[in-house]
Amino acid sequence: xxxxxxxxxxxxxxxxxxxxxxxxxxxxxxxxxxxxxxxxxxxxxxxxxxxxxxxxxxxxxxxxxxxxxxxxxxxxxxxxxxxxxxxxxxxxxxxxxxxxxxxxxxxxxxxxxxxxxxxxxxxxxxxxxxxxxxxxxxxxxxxxxxxxxxxxxxxxxxxxxxxxxxxxxxxxxxxxxxxxxxxxxxxxxxxxxxxxxxxxxxxxxxxxxxxxxxxxxxxxxxxxxxxxxxxxxxxxxxxxxxxxxxxxxxxxxxxxxxxxxxxxxxx
Amino acid sequence: xxxxxxxxxxxxxxxxxxxxxxxxxxxxxxxxxxxxxxxxxxxxxxxxxxxxxxxxxxxxxxxxxxxxxxxxxxxxxxxxxxxxxxxxxxxxxxxxxxxxxxxxxxxxxxxxxxxxxxxxxxxxxxxxxxxxxxxxxxxxxxxxxxxxxxxxxxxxxxxxxxxxxxxxxxxxxxxxxxxxxxxxxxxxxxxxxxxxxxxxxxxxxxxxxxxxxxxxxxxxxxxxxxxxxxxxxxxxxxxxxxxxxxxxxxxxxxxxxxxxxxxxxxxxxxx
Numbered sequence: 413x414x415x416x417x418x419x420x421x422x423x424x425x426x427x428x429x430x431x432x433x434x435x436x437x438x439x440x441x442x443x444x445x446x447x448x449x450x451x452x453x454x455x456x457x458x459x460x461x462x463x464x465x466x467x468x469x470x471x472x473x474x475x476x477x478x479x480x481x482x483x484x485x486x487x488x489x490x491x492x493x494x495x496x497x498x499x500x501x502x503x504x505x506x507x508x509x510x511x512x513x514x515x516x517x518x519x520x521x522x523x524x525x526x527x528x529x530x531x532x533x534x535x536x537x538x539x540x541x542x543x544x545x546x547x548x549x550x551x552x553x554x555x556x557x558x559x560x561x562x563x564x565x566x567x568x569x570x571x572x573x574x575x576x577x578x579x580x581x582x583x584x585x586x587x588x589x590x591x592x593x594x595x596x597x598x599x600x601x602x603x604x605x606x607x608x609x610x611x612x613x614x615x616x617x618x619x620x621x622x623x624x625x626x627x628x629x630x631x632x633x634x635x636x637x638x639x640x641x642x643x644x645x646x647x648x649x650x651x652x653x654x655x656x657x658x659x660x661x662x663x664x665x666x667x668x669x670x671x672x673x674x675x676x677x678x679x
Numbered sequence: 680x681x682x683x684x685x686x687x688x689x690x691x692x693x694x695x696x697x698x699x700x701x702x703x704x705x706x707x708x709x710x711x712x713x714x715x716x717x718x719x720x721x722x723x724x725x726x727x728x729x730x731x732x733x734x735x736x737x738x739x740x741x742x743x744x745x746x747x748x749x750x751x752x753x754x755x756x757x758x759x760x761x762x763x764x765x766x767x768x769x770x771x772x773x774x775x776x777x778x779x780x781x782x783x784x785x786x787x788x789x790x791x792x793x794x795x796x797x798x799x800x801x802x803x804x805x806x807x808x809x810x811x812x813x814x815x816x817x818x819x820x821x822x823x824x825x826x827x828x829x830x831x832x833x834x835x836x837x838x839x840x841x842x843x844x845x846x847x848x849x850x851x852x853x854x855x856x857x858x859x860x861x862x863x864x865x866x867x868x869x870x871x872x873x874x875x876x877x878x879x880x881x882x883x884x885x886x887x888x889x890x891x892x893x894x895x896x897x898x899x900x901x902x903x904x905x906x907x908x909x910x911x912x913x914x915x916x917x918x919x920x921x922x923x924x925x926x927x928x929x930x931x932x933x934x935x936x937x938x939x940x941x942x943x944x945x946x947x948x949x950x
Contacts, residue, residue, distance in 0.1 A: 452863050460867070467874025474884050475738050599715055606723075610730035620737035 440532025488552035489641035490614035495544040500580035505598040507588030541577040561647035583667035589674035695789040702796025724759035752821035753905035754878025760841035761869040767801040768848035805841035833908040840901040846933035853940035897925035
């Protein structure tokens with residue numbers, strides 16, 4: 413930083429530096445939240461996941477009980493991962509909209525730290541995701557969902573869910589930056605999301621699937637993440653955590669490369 | 680329907696019918712030429728069907744011990760009709776706010792034609808998605824075993840159920856301020872009805888306090904009727920009558936409301 417200030421004085425001082433990064437990130441995160449937190453959006457973040465949670469629970473609780481599974485304990489991680497995914501997809505739409513409306517170009521022309529644009533985006537996604545995650549956990553608690561691991565387990569659960577959200581957001585952010593059609597990018601990302609979510613252990617254990625699908629379910633990254641969330645909540649077998657960490661690391665590397673490229677190219 | 684305002688051109692029911700058909704044809708062509716709308720109304724319900732079968736097929740059985748697809752396929756066909764109403768709502772909202780409605784008003788056509796054309800196009804869309812998705816469900820083992828008359832009855836039930844959401848879509852399109860609002864106002868209730876219906880599981884599988892709600896849900900009546908008319912897994916007469924009662928009740932409330940909102944728009948624009 414100090415070296416950079418030597419050859420490009422005014423501008424470099426204005427946009428570089430960790431203090432600027434933090435302050436500008438916070439500023440942009442606040443702006444992103446104000447833009448995206450309309451009444452309809454909040455309904456989408458809180459009411460819709462609860463509708464899915466109570467809906468799935470009402471329909472399948474009794475049938476899962478007949479198979480010896482407590483669905484109230486089984487389901488919440490699935491809804492959390494589902495909503496984390498949908499939040500990440502909406503981040504792509506918001507990013508694409510910023511590019512389409514010229515907001516990104518405007519920020520680029522200003523002495524704004526380019527890392528702050530990305531960090532601000534991720535921070536606001538994190539806040540939006542956190543609202544959904546907490547809403548689902550609260551509703552699940554009412555219906556009998558418990559953390560056998562106590563407060564520490566609950567905190568780890570939320571932290572893991574947020575990590576998943578941020579890794580996904582890097583990937584969807586790349587897609588959003590590469591697209592100038594906000595509506596199209598949302599629809600395109602939703603398409604693979606549903607099969608990925610459903611062909612996993614999110615909603616039913618591997619044994620319930622037709623045998624030819626079981627390998628797909630077992631090796632699904634969604635299964636890895638959902639199993640890890642369940643492991644954190646139950647505290648019995650922590651082995652799935654390693655698999656989830658490996659997946660998240662690989663995805664983070666791939667997504668960051670794509671996002672960096674897309675960000676450089678986006679105008 | 681009589682022609683509304685005294686227009687300079689031809690009048691009478693025959694002219695209105697011709698105009699309605701023309702405008703309905705436009706609506707259907709726009710729908711068939713939009714890949715995204717086709718994906719949303721045909722492909723997504725089928726993805727839902729095959730996913731639900733894969734995930735829950737091993738845990739939930741069909742009606743009367745049959746395979747799950749006998750319950751799920753009719754439910755998904757009906758849900759496609761309901762959630763597809765977004766296409767109508769958004770399309771009509773755009774017509775009203777991008778100048779097409781105003782343009783049509785300056786032409787010598789009946790004032791009722793744009794509304795009737797939209798309705799006809801919507802019912803055509805319901806029928807197209809229903810035929811396409813039942814054909815695709817055939818792959819998963821869904822069959823019409825009750826004869827051709829029952830199969831026709833199946834599609835009649837889908838149309839009757841679809842008309843409920845058609846009216847809701849028209850009223851919302853006339854009242855809403857934005858496309859986004861139209862979208863949310865139609866998608867949320869459709870999703871709610873799907874979960875709390877006999878579409879995924881029979882009414883007995885729900886907790887006791889929810890059973891009255893699930894039983895009263897029009898999607899439950901329509902699903903039960905459609906199951907009876909396709910695979911024969913249950914009674915037909917009562918659910919068919921319930922579905923018709925729902926369709927008539929919604930029409931009785933929504934039709935005057937839609938016409939009133941539509942007329943009021945005229946007055947506002949004319950003044």
